[in-house]
Amino acid sequence: MSSSSADKPSVIKARAGLFWLQKTETVQDEEVDGEYGLVINGHSLAFALEKDLQLELLRTASAHIGVGISGQEGMQAVLSSDFSFAQFRYLQRLLLVHGRWSYLRMCKFLQYFFYKNFTFTFVHFWYAFFCGFSAQTVYDEWFITLYNLMYTALPVLGLSIFDQDVNDRWSFQYPQLYTPGQLNQYFSKKAFVRCMMKSCYSSLILFFIPWAAMHDTVRDDGKDIADYQSFALLAQTCLLIVMSIQLSLDTHYWTAVNQFFVWGSLAGYFAITFTMYSNGMFLIFTSAFPFIGTARNSLNQPNVWLTIFLTSLLCILPVVAFRFILIQLRPTINDKVRHKMRKEALPAPTKPVRVKRISTRRSGYAFSHSQGYGDLVTSRKFLLKIPVRTRPALFTETDSPLAQNQPQHYRTITEEPEGSQSP
């Protein structure tokens, strides 16, 4: 299969039993609400790709990704596809495990990225009302430079690389987990607007709580703490801590690398801040580091730490409460499987089933995101029409199961050592 363009994506809604298929109606792709993907097996595809059907299939195929099988016939499919592998059964893993994880990670990453940057920017918007609309930044310029570059870069990278919601075995066990991806649930226009609302709320907290705390305050020895530099330090520390906690809430799979990135970034922030606000850096680069002494003089006030604590909780608690309530009242398939995962042991890998079956009794139809092979299926062309024995030899190598017309043995990839497996 390779991708090509189609004009009007539509899907055939049909009801099927083992040997029959009844077309009910043709609808546009977006209106379909069910699961409509199945994996094609080797014989069906080999049959379907015979020359008189080949053109018809290639014209109607319109997938979002193309998957090619590398094998005995050559590498053309590999060269023109997005993903390729050697055996059909790997498609299951590609879709249900890697594809799903990839979608999940991408959406989490996007949502978090928009959230952290919108919050950061909205705080400046609120400050404009208090600084005469002069575009004065709330935060230290060095913080602004390093915020996206260093302080929040590694944690979100860790999230995007390592995050999983469920294990791969559980993904096989519950293919319905794939549905949110098909329904575009994790990042859509609605999700984006929700993210903006959350940013707006967070930014209000992240500005006005420090504002109120610093509004009419002095240090406990009477000296100044409501100055611009201390306020900047307070606001930026609150922001970074809230962002780190938010990322921690989003991360469902905490590997050692994730832990290191998150805690390391926070520690790095404090280390870099104290270094930049130290005497040494000021004396070397005077105009570049004017915030000298700010960290030492403001972070030893319990007032400041209490403000940070309050801000973090006010930003995070509604998110936690909202997610918790959603899990209780409207659990998604993801939530259900994750809860089940905690209680039960890992499902055993499926044993290879050695069933002697005549291949032509198996019916399969290809997976496509839009108008795919529904017509082919409903035309019942693939059923027992051409006797198996008169088919030309497809493969030159005769010692593989395909040439001997033996069905492929479906095996789930296990973590056992390679030596114990045999075709």
Next chain:
Amino acid sequence: MMASSYNAKEEDGHHSGTSSHGAAGAVKSKKPDNTAFKQQRLPAWQPILTAGTVLPAFFVIGLIFIPIGIGLFVSSNNIKEFQIDYTGVDISSPCYSCAKNFSWNSTTPCVCSVPFTLNQSFESNVFMYYGLSNFYQNHRRYVKSRDDSQLNGDRSALTNPSKECEPYRTSDGLPIAPCGAIANSLFNDTLELYHIDSNGTSNPIPLAKKGIAWWTDKHVKFRNPGGNNNLSVAFHGTNKPVNWRNPVYELDPSDPENNGFINEDFIVWMRTAALAHLPQALSHHPEEAQHDPHPTQWQILVDHHLQLPCAQL
């Protein structure tokens, strides 16, 4: 869409060595290693939000925060504060005439006295602050308008101040020390506190003018060029800021530790406020301000110097 190809030429379980014995230097398998890292099986902690974690956490947070809140509220209410507005806008205010008639470059002082009554005793360590409302010390152009190198005593910056200080960088051809709009608008009203006892005599209350700025500011950030002595020599070749009455080395001639750039009032003013209403420390009185719990009379003598010409700011 990525085009990443996972190319395994052999069937699962076969190694290339067994199927092509004759090939010299067998083709290396491109199969990824079966390690936990590459197969995404790293050991991980997988927390989920259950009722057993969330609800107790909420309760614990509530239980921690309520006492903290009560403590903060009580201690904040125990702080005694008294504000005196000496703006002199109202015609009945004692400082009306000074506010109306005074101009910033006048040489004779204009003194007005504001009496007030304290009804409760203020325990020790009484701090006195001055405040300006609607004064946007956080305006971006204003905040930038300073030269930290010059204030750190750098000689080259003293004679050649930074461009950020414009238009308060030079005056009459000489560089301004300290340059910039922040220094130029230094608050220079002097306030003196008097206690009026039952006989009607005013007793001046000594107020400590030092110890109001951060230690790092006074000892690291702000340094006089060429040491603390002979400041008039050190500042030779520079001019005072435009709206100042005296040059910077006459801020406190009686105390060389408080003169020049390291004058604490100056340092406190240069630490720009974050918001538009700025209380700045003026002085503090380390002893108890009042022993007598009965209402007592006090008086503040304001020596008006500060007159901000709005058109120039």
